[in-house]
Amino acid sequence: METFQHDVLIVGGGGAGLRAAIAVAEEHPDKTIGVISKVYPMRSHTVSAEGGAAAVISPTDSLDDHAYDTISGSDWLADQDAVEVMVEDAPGEMLRLEHWGCPWSREPDGHISVRPFGGMKLERTWFAADKTGFHLLHTLFQTSLKFDTITRYDEWFVTRLIVEDGRCQGVTAIEIRSGDMHPIGAKSVILCTGGAGRVYPFTTNGNIKTGDGMALAYRAGVALKDMEFVQYHPTGLPGTGILITEAARGEGGILVNNEGRRYLQDYDLGQPLDINDPKHPQFRTMELGPRDRLSQAFIHEQRAGRTFEGPDGDYVVLDIRHLGERKIDRKIPMVRELAVRYVGIDPVQEPIPVRAVVHYMMGGIDTDSHGATSLPGLFAAGECACVSVNGANRLGSNSLTEILVFGARAATAAVDHANQVPPPLDQLLESAARSEKGRLETTLLRTDGGGETISAIRTQLQTTLEEGAGIFRDETLLARTCIRIADLKKRYEKLSLADTSRTFNTELIAALELGAMIDVGEAIAHSALARTESRGSHQRTDHPDRDDGVFLKHSLAYRGESDPTIGYKEVTITRWPAGERVYGRD
Amino acid sequence: MTKELTRPLPRTWWLRKAPYFQFMIRELTSLVVFAYALVLIWGLWSAAGTGAFSGLHDFLSSPLSVWLHAVALVLALYHTGTWIALTPKVIVLWRDDEQVDPDFIAGVNAILFLVLSGALLWLVLA
Amino acid sequence: MDVTDPTVLEVFRYLPDAETEPRFQRYEITPQETWVVLDALNHIKAEVDPSLSFRWSCRMGICGSCGMMVNGEPKLTCETFIRDYETETITIEPLTHFPVIRDLVINMADFMEKLPTVSPWLIPEEGKPIEEGEYLQTPAQVAQYQRFSLCINCMLCYSACPVYGLDSSFTGPAALALAERYNIDSRDDGMRQRADVVTAHEGIWECTYVGECTQVCPKGVDPAGAIQMLKLSYALDWARSVILPKGHRS
Numbered sequence: 001m002e003t004f005q006h007d008v009l010i011v012g013g014g015g016a017g018l019r020a021a022i023a024v025a026e027e028h029p030d031k032t033i034g035v036i037s038k039v040y041p042m043r044s045h046t047v048s049a050e051g052g053a054a055a056v057i058s059p060t061d062s063l064d065d066h067a068y069d070t071i072s073g074s075d076w077l078a079d080q081d082a083v084e085v086m087v088e089d090a091p092g093e094m095l096r097l098e099h100w101g102c103p104w105s106r107e108p109d110g111h112i113s114v115r116p117f118g119g120m121k122l123e124r125t126w127f128a129a130d131k132t133g134f135h136l137l138h139t140l141f142q143t144s145l146k147f148d149t150i151t152r153y154d155e156w157f158v159t160r161l162i163v164e165d166g167r168c169q170g171v172t173a174i175e176i177r178s179g180d181m182h183p184i185g186a187k188s189v190i191l192c193t194g195g196a197g198r199v200y201p202f203t204t205n206g207n208i209k210t211g212d213g214m215a216l217a218y219r220a221g222v223a224l225k226d227m228e229f230v231q232y233h234p235t236g237l238p239g240t241g242i243l244i245t246e247a248a249r250g251e252g253g254i255l256v257n258n259e260g261r262r263y264l265q266d267y268d269l270g271q272p273l274d275i276n277d278p279k280h281p282q283f284r285t286m287e288l289g290p291r292d293r294l295s296q297a298f299i300h301e302q303r304a305g306r307t308f309e310g311p312d313g314d315y316v317v318l319d320i321r322h323l324g325e326r327k328i329d330r331k332i333p334m335v336r337e338l339a340v341r342y343v344g345i346d347p348v349q350e351p352i353p354v355r356a357v358v359h360y361m362m363g364g365i366d367t368d369s370h371g372a373t374s375l376p377g378l379f380a381a382g383e384c385a386c387v388s389v390n391g392a393n394r395l396g397s398n399s400l401t402e403i404l405v406f407g408a409r410a411a412t413a414a415v416d417h418a419n420q421v422p423p424p425l426d427q428l429l430e431s432a433a434r435s436e437k438g439r440l441e442t443t444l445l446r447t448d449g450g451g452e453t454i455s456a457i458r459t460q461l462q463t464t465l466e467e468g469a470g471i472f473r474d475e476t477l478l479a480r481t482c483i484r485i486a487d488l489k490k491r492y493e494k495l496s497l498a499d500t501s502r503t504f505n506t507e508l509i510a511a512l513e514l515g516a517m518i519d520v521g522e523a524i525a526h527s528a529l530a531r532t533e534s535r536g537s538h539q540r541t542d543h544p545d546r547d548d549g550v551f552l553k554h555s556l557a558y559r560g561e562s563d564p565t566i567g568y569k570e571v572t573i574t575r576w577p578a579g580e581r582v583y584g585r586d
Numbered sequence: 587m588t589k590e591l592t593r594p595l596p597r598t599w600w601l602r603k604a605p606y607f608q609f610m611i612r613e614l615t616s617l618v619v620f621a622y623a624l625v626l627i628w629g630l631w632s633a634a635g636t637g638a639f640s641g642l643h644d645f646l647s648s649p650l651s652v653w654l655h656a657v658a659l660v661l662a663l664y665h666t667g668t669w670i671a672l673t674p675k676v677i678v679l680w681r682d683d684e685q686v687d688p689d690f691i692a693g694v695n696a697i698l699f700l701v702l703s704g705a706l707l708w709l710v711l712a
Numbered sequence: 713m714d715v716t717d718p719t720v721l722e723v724f725r726y727l728p729d730a731e732t733e734p735r736f737q738r739y740e741i742t743p744q745e746t747w748v749v750l751d752a753l754n755h756i757k758a759e760v761d762p763s764l765s766f767r768w769s770c771r772m773g774i775c776g777s778c779g780m781m782v783n784g785e786p787k788l789t790c791e792t793f794i795r796d797y798e799t800e801t802i803t804i805e806p807l808t809h810f811p812v813i814r815d816l817v818i819n820m821a822d823f824m825e826k827l828p829t830v831s832p833w834l835i836p837e838e839g840k841p842i843e844e845g846e847y848l849q850t851p852a853q854v855a856q857y858q859r860f861s862l863c864i865n866c867m868l869c870y871s872a873c874p875v876y877g878l879d880s881s882f883t884g885p886a887a888l889a890l891a892e893r894y895n896i897d898s899r900d901d902g903m904r905q906r907a908d909v910v911t912a913h914e915g916i917w918e919c920t921y922v923g924e925c926t927q928v929c930p931k932g933v934d935p936a937g938a939i940q941m942l943k944l945s946y947a948l949d950w951a952r953s954v955i956l957p958k959g960h961r962s
Contacts, residue, residue, distance in 0.1 A: 039769060040865075042864070042865045047864075095842045095846055099842070103857070103897075104846070106850060110848030110849055110850045110853075111846065131862075142827075142890075143834075145832065207771070312746075338772065341791060453762075499763035501727065503727075503814045504765050504813050507757075507763060507765075510762075
């Protein structure tokens, strides 16, 4: 059996993972780096991000303003020391990307251009047309090709963390091409595996967002923090769930119900200005409110019968006609392409049908502001991690910022740790891989399985999470979801694969992903059941108020024998005591 | 590791799609243009002496030669057309952040071609 | 064609663990009006035949994973609507000109190896510390290279290129288009550094401008145009070096 070893091993080749790899390669050229990804890095879901990345750049802006917007946007659940670090590091990260060739959109004089975004007091979102994630990812990937010290394992699927002597010492992974199991040893492992939108039935997320890294950490005894906070993006296309960027609203787009009314004015988000008013769109008002409030408004409108009915469910419309063709083609061309292709609407002529759709996980692997987890040698960054900078609700364009800042910080912490520990022993690696191979052969790959199918279990997991852990939740439905997921966990053990071949077995990969999805689902449901308050994107109809006295805390979900146990830890408050979230008025 | 499957391109690959076929015709026309240029040069060279020139003149006036020239003219014009269509790919002009219409570039080249050909024809006939 | 009628998918199968030869497998499905080919394949995998292997992720034409031959043409299956096909049978095969690992999954290692050789990263004349801010670049300057930066690495262009089909040592459309993207980025000064690979025999000079790469590109990158521009700029560069060897700068 071939073993491989690196100083730092990064799991996931998206924005956070590649940023971490470049950080190690540039600053520590003596260190060896492995980047392992179940897909080629250019396929990572960072590629689909559209609107932009936030960083303070205007002379009228300040780090404190960016921090306050983020903290109030998070409904005060964000750790303020981590937020302060993020807003401070952000402009340097964006400039670093620019120096690496990222085609940021520009002002006529050649300086970086910034656009308004939801929940932000003024423009600070850097953008590359409306393909910011695509350009960011390709810039990072192409830049990473400069470094000899980075070894990539493309299309390798990590099945387990290797933990010994109380620290993480590597991973076991399947080389998808051959089906062979290999150990990869490392002094430090950084998980950059992204979120888990695919645990819900209707999501902007691509197929690969199944929470694999979250499950790896969870199974190794690390807590998943704030899992109950799942972000619904207000504007996804009905049917496919394809994302229509918030930038469409940043440029002045409006949301309208079936009565032709800009309904957000009924939800304490301010008063609408005329679309031709030069001050439209107003920051932190109406369509530039935070995502949780906008998605909740959609559900209220739906229940009141003021949404349109369509073959793919109810929807409202996003009207950008008044922007004009030239502005649309320059600033948000992909919005037009997607609308034309997938719903047959040219937004220059007609409003776009949209609805709330699962988009982002605020929760994830519990880390500090250096990306370190409670397991020495294990780090995490990006959407799979929860620092927390996003708290109970993330502001748009903070995620691309987060992956760069914390990808780099986790890299620094990972190198520090690597300098203090010896490399893993070959016997450890070999025995871990052998035992993992055996585990798969006696479970998923056995031929006398119990007849359950991936498709059935997966669909039921998605359905029960949408029912119980959607935008509005209550105890009855959440408790039912928890029980259903426990049942699905048992049924998963009876999963039998139709395909037990070795070469590029995508059914096996889908089964492993489903296992991760179930773990993530149970963490979400149990954390949501335990939080008897409403905050940000977690809204309990049976506990509609925010309860700072009891719940100004992060939830921690620990894997248990059957159900997870939920613990809590304090939120770090530095300079902004918990207050009221105010939008639409000063 | 299991064996990968290779699917080599058949020799008739250019018959599979119209664009591939058109490409082959275009390449063929290059040969025709080249061949004609050789014929012309050889003819003029050998016409240094008057005896060879009248023989060349007889051949060139023969029906066979006229047919060959007609075919060559058609193919040469097709070749020229594809060449003109290519010009916007290398002549990329910008007015601020908008690209000058590629059809405009091709159009200018086409007009230039016609004007120059017309001038040459006038020179020869006059 | 009424898309609620059954449609037949003839799908290329290659299962090297069990079979030595490829074959086609026939699946009858009843597609919905909004279905793309990828939806049909996912339906087959979930409900009919879990052994069918193919790559996909974003389903919105930006990740580049799902390229396949649909009725003989290279397409992104997430953007290819079943209702647009008049034929009752739709044939789905792996992208041509690449070795097949299994079913619809091709080996794209060749491209991944070629990509770094064109130095596809920014090579500024002089480095600049972050504290000095951004390199200035006007919207007009961004526009010049923007279309060449839109490549999603989907490989449809390699499938359409007969030169690559006949000679896999050809660097190929996507890699060369990326070289041009950086060459004409106003912040870049790496044209000379890229010259060896780009102007090698397997580089731009092997291109005979068939032009099909541009035709099949789903993102409007125009790699054929990029290659012809490279030919002109490197030819001019060479001419300059011959005529003015001392006054020559990049």
